[in-house]
Amino acid sequence: MTRKKSQQSNSNDVKKKGSSGKEEVFYGIPVSPGFVIGKAFKFENDIVPAIPSYDIKQSQVPLEIARFETALIATRKQILDIQKKISEAMGTEHAEIFNAHLLVIEDRVLIEEVIKILEKELKNIEHVFLKVSEKYGEIFSRINDEYLRERASDIKDVTKRVLSNLMGQAQKDLSQLDEEVIVVAHDISPSDTALMHRDNVIGFATDIGGPTSHTAIMARTLDIPAVVGLHDASKQIKSDVTVIIDGNRGTLIVNPSKQTLERYGKEKTRLELYEEELAQLRTLPAQTQDGYCINIAANIEMPEDVPSVMAHGAQGIGLYRTEFFYMNRRDLPTEDEHYEAYFNVAKKIYPNYVIIRTVDLGGDKFLSQLDVPQEMNPYLGWRAIRFCLAQTDFFKVQLRAILRASSLGNIKMMYPMISGIGEVRKANALLEEVKQELSREGISYDPDMEVGAMIEVPSAALTADIIAKEVDFFSVGTNDLIQYSMAVDRVNERIAYLYEPSHPAILRLIKYVVDIAHKENIWVGVCGEMASEPALALMLIGLGIDELSCSSVCIPELKRTIRSVSYSDIRHMADSIFNLTDPREILNKANELIREKVPGFLQL
Amino acid sequence: MSKIIEKEIVIKNKLGIHARPAALLVQLANKFKSEICVCKDSEVVNAKSIIGIMTLAANYGSRLKIKAEGPDAEDAIKALVQLCNDKFGEK
Numbered sequence: 001m002t003r004k005k006s007q008q009s010n011s012n013d014v015k016k017k018g019s020s021g022k023e024e025v026f027y028g029i030p031v032s033p034g035f036v037i038g039k040a041f042k043f044e045n046d047i048v049p050a051i052p053s054y055d056i057k058q059s060q061v062p063l064e065i066a067r068f069e070t071a072l073i074a075t076r077k078q079i080l081d082i083q084k085k086i087s088e089a090m091g092t093e094h095a096e097i098f099n100a101h102l103l104v105i106e107d108r109v110l111i112e113e114v115i116k117i118l119e120k121e122l123k124n125i126e127h128v129f130l131k132v133s134e135k136y137g138e139i140f141s142r143i144n145d146e147y148l149r150e151r152a153s154d155i156k157d158v159t160k161r162v163l164s165n166l167m168g169q170a171q172k173d174l175s176q177l178d179e180e181v182i183v184v185a186h187d188i189s190p191s192d193t194a195l196m197h198r199d200n201v202i203g204f205a206t207d208i209g210g211p212t213s214h215t216a217i218m219a220r221t222l223d224i225p226a227v228v229g230l231h232d233a234s235k236q237i238k239s240d241v242t243v244i245i246d247g248n249r250g251t252l253i254v255n256p257s258k259q260t261l262e263r264y265g266k267e268k269t270r271l272e273l274y275e276e277e278l279a280q281l282r283t284l285p286a287q288t289q290d291g292y293c294i295n296i297a298a299n300i301e302m303p304e305d306v307p308s309v310m311a312h313g314a315q316g317i318g319l320y321r322t323e324f325f326y327m328n329r330r331d332l333p334t335e336d337e338h339y340e341a342y343f344n345v346a347k348k349i350y351p352n353y354v355i356i357r358t359v360d361l362g363g364d365k366f367l368s369q370l371d372v373p374q375e376m377n378p379y380l381g382w383r384a385i386r387f388c389l390a391q392t393d394f395f396k397v398q399l400r401a402i403l404r405a406s407s408l409g410n411i412k413m414m415y416p417m418i419s420g421i422g423e424v425r426k427a428n429a430l431l432e433e434v435k436q437e438l439s440r441e442g443i444s445y446d447p448d449m450e451v452g453a454m455i456e457v458p459s460a461a462l463t464a465d466i467i468a469k470e471v472d473f474f475s476v477g478t479n480d481l482i483q484y485s486m487a488v489d490r491v492n493e494r495i496a497y498l499y500e501p502s503h504p505a506i507l508r509l510i511k512y513v514v515d516i517a518h519k520e521n522i523w524v525g526v527c528g529e530m531a532s533e534p535a536l537a538l539m540l541i542g543l544g545i546d547e548l549s550c551s552s553v554c555i556p557e558l559k560r561t562i563r564s565v566s567y568s569d570i571r572h573m574a575d576s577i578f579n580l581t582d583p584r585e586i587l588n589k590a591n592e593l594i595r596e597k598v599p600g601f602l603q604l
Numbered sequence: 605m606s607k608i609i610e611k612e613i614v615i616k617n618k619l620g621i622h623a624r625p626a627a628l629l630v631q632l633a634n635k636f637k638s639e640i641c642v643c644k645d646s647e648v649v650n651a652k653s654i655i656g657i658m659t660l661a662a663n664y665g666s667r668l669k670i671k672a673e674g675p676d677a678e679d680a681i682k683a684l685v686q687l688c689n690d691k692f693g694e695k
Contacts, residue, residue: 100627100654109653136655143661151622152658 021241023257028205028230030250031216036203036225037256037264041181042239043174043188051163053127064118064125071165072105078161079105079191086194097154101191104158110136126166133159150213157189174201182243184252186234193218203245205252207234219247227252281556282313284563292567294541296558297355297549299527303341306348308552313559317354318475318549319527320345322398323361332394338401346411353410355452355475355525355549356402358395358427360384360416379483384417389426399434406446414452414475418460424453424470454527456480461509468520474513476545478528482506500583501530507543507577507586514544525549534561534598535590541567542574564598609681610671617691620663623654625692630654632687638674640684651684 056064079101087095104110110132118128133156140152174183174196182203183196193214204219209228219226225247233252237243244253244264253260286296297318298309309317325333325341345354362383375381388395402413415427428451438445455461456477464474478501483490485505488498500506510526517524525547530536532550537558540548550558573593577586615621621629633640633651640651644666649656651670662668668688672680 096627097623099631100623103627103630103654107653107655109650110655136659139659145620145661145663148620148622148658148661148663154623155655155658 021255023260024236024254026205026230026233026252026254028227028233028250028252029210030226030247031209031211031213031228032204032219032224032226033247034223034225035244035246035248035264035267036182037242037244037261038180038182038202040184040237040239040241040243040254041177042234042237043183043185043192051126051130051167052124054124056122056124058122061119061122065115067166068111068114068118068125068129071162072111074165075158075162076102076105078165079158082191082194089198098191100154101158104155105162126163129159129166130163133163146210150210153187153189153214157191160189161191177201182245184234184237184243188215188218198222203247204228205230205233205243205245207231278312278556281559282311284313284559286315286559286562288562288570289564289566290568294545294562295525295547296555296562297353297525297547298552298555299549300345300552303344303348305552306345309349312552312555314352314552314555316352317345317349318525318547320354320356322357322359326359326361332397335397335401335404338398339404342402342405342411346405346408350408350410353412355412355414355527357414357416357454358385358388358398358402362387379489385415385423385427386417389423389430392430396430396434399431400438403431403434403438403445403449404443406449407444409446409448411446412450412452412473414454414473416454416477417456417480418453418467419457420459420463421466421470424467428470455513455524456484456528458485458509461513464513464516465520468517468522471522473522474517474524475549476510476513476524476526476528478506478510478526478530481509481528482530485509501533501536502539502577502583502587502590504578504581504583504586507539510540510545511543511578518544523547532558534558535587535594537561538565538570538593539574539577539586539590542570542577561594561598565593566597569593569597607677608671608673609677610669611681611685612667612669613685613688615662615664615666615668615688617694618664619694620666621657621660621692623658625694626654626657628687628692629657629684632683633680636672636674636676636680636683638672638677638680640670640672640680643669643671 079098083095083098086098114125114129114132117132118125121128136159137156140149140155143149143152174192177197177200180200180202182205183201184205186207187209188204188206201222201224203224204215204226206215206228207230209215213228215228216226225245227245227247227250230252237254241255244251244256244260246253256264285293287293295315296313297316298312298314299319299321300306300309300317301321301324306317322338325338342356360383362378362381382390402411405411415424418424431451435445435447450472452473452475453460453467453471454477455464455474456479458481460467461481468474482488482499482501482503486498486500486503488495490496490499514524523546524544526540526545527549529550530540531548532554534557537548538561541562548558570593573589577589580586580589617625630652641648642651642657642660644660644662647660649660651657660668670681670684674680
């Protein structure tokens with residue numbers, strides 16, 4: 001990373017002598033996105049206080065050792081305090097790192113080395129301890145592996161604390177900030193960030209560090225912009241100057257010029273407008289002009305996706321894919337791992353619902369843990385529910401975890417790739433077995449958890465009347481339904497043009513499924529990509545679909561589309577498409593409605 | 605009479621022995637009475653010292669030798685090897 005200092009020469013920029021200097025730009029590594037304009041607060045905790053050095057008499061050695069012990073005890077107490085604070089604020093996993101700090105204080109090798117030098121050199125304990133910690137600091141700074149070098153700063157954090165305690169100085173910290181500031185420092189230690197006044201720190205800029213440093217991790221956790229690796233920027237910045245941290249471009253701009261401020265101001269206004277629009281849509285229902293409501297849900301892959309689901313205003317999670325658990329690892333996930341993830345999602349999204357899809361492995365998703373033979377036609381092969389029903393021990397782990405997590409009552413579950421009623425019956429029988437096991441063990445679960453079947457194989461669509469009697473809902477997986485119905489591999493460029501969601505065959509299948517479901521008093525959702533495209537989504541609503549589930553980012557646009565049209569228009573359009581023969585004509589019909597009624601989409 | 609037991613291990617967790625795994629290793633080593641040391645190339649450190657372990661800078665793929673001498677040497681080696689094979693509880 002090279003550092004360039006650029007100065008914006010600007011004739012219009014009238015400088016007030018002494019108070020505000022020229023604009024200066026420092027280049028570092030962007031580690032947490034977004035930008036912020038504010039007042040710099042120079043945090044100088046990295047400067048080691050001047051440590052005195054003086055000779056002591058042999059007889060004073062025990063006294064110096066006693067001082068050392070007192071400092072270690074004080075340090076221990078401070079670390080335990082920080083650990084407790086972090087644990088409460090961010091969860092025990094973040095607090096775990098302080099176990100390492102505690103071990104440093106208890107490190108016999110370190111303590112013996114300090115005492116040995118103390119006895120040999122007869123110098124005051126601060127001096128001896130500084131010398132020893134500098135020796136280790138030197139060793140750590142030579143570590144080649146960036147991540148391990150960063151982590152060594154944890155050790156430095158502790159030795160610094162011990163030194164402060166030996167000197168009887170309280171360490172400076174960031175807990176007493178009474179206004180919003182951007183913290184500029186050579187480095188910010190884990191305990192500094194832990195004690196920091198969270199509401200008043202709006203950005204970080206540090207001289208050292210990389211994407212994996214604790215400052216970076218903390219900034220992302222707090223969702224504030226941060227730039228690290230700014231070399232010696234902190235030396236050249238005074239507290240109270242205006243700075244901009246651009247966590248997208250990796251710059252720190254000191255004394256921004258009028259032009260720069262205007263540029264960032266405009267960007268800010270644009271973002272705010274967009275966010276305002278999003279925010280408005282977030283709380284509004286997906287209701288048509290004439291009062292018809294449709295349920296809009298989101299698709300997710302892991303618990304970390306839930307905040308985005310809520311930020312984009314989904315009313316639930318219509319598809320929680322569970323394959324992620326099995327990826328990139330050699331062992332199988334445990335029941336508790338499954339449980340924790342599911343419960344976590346259910347708790348976060350409560351009182352809204354989440355539909356967990358039992359694992360859909362095979363096809364394009366390999367399972368490295370199990371010895372699954374290579375197949376000629378993986379999409380038509382041993383996958384999803386077929387695989388699970390053959391490996392019942394494996395499947396039951398997931399079923400148990402889902403049931404255990406269902407105690408809040410907002411979890412629903414569905415089976416992927418159902419081709420006929422036989423699979424539903426087998427899977428339901430296994431589910432029943434697991435429920436009885438749990439009851440025997442006295443573990444609570446939701447006995448009325450809704451169970452659905454995915455409709456993505458044409459044979460399931462065509463026997464929807466049979467399947468509907470044994471499930472609580474359907475979820476149409478349009479990606480696979482289209483692929484299987486049209487016999488087209490959409491990844492194959494030569495035939496991808498055949499993949500047409502608006503093909504009459506697909507619309508007829510969906511209409512059949514919806515009509516049957518409603519006759520049997522169960523509801524139907526769509527969780528494929530079809531649900532995320534406004535024109536196709538309107539078509540689905542016209543066919544009677546009760547719920548659309550798509551990726552979070554598509555939701556605002558979808559809501560906006562739905563809120564601009566009337567249900568009678570949608571029905572009218574949906575009725576008319578069955579008279580048409582060409583998929584493109586059908587799609588045009590839906591697009592016409594959008595062009596006519598929906599004023600310009602959100603520019604995403 | 606206690607014998608010396610040694611075993612070679614390879615670091616399998618992606619991030620190597622940073623502070624958290626080091627803490628786990630040191631905590632585990634401290635549960636045993638035996639003298640335990642960890643060697644990487646020519647360096648030898650006390651397995652019960654976190655600073656020592658951190659100075660090894662054992663990253664992904666590093667080969668380490670663990671040596672234990674004492675009444676519970678065998679158990680100590682077994683436990684420490686297990687911890688490394690479990691990738692210190694990381695992915």
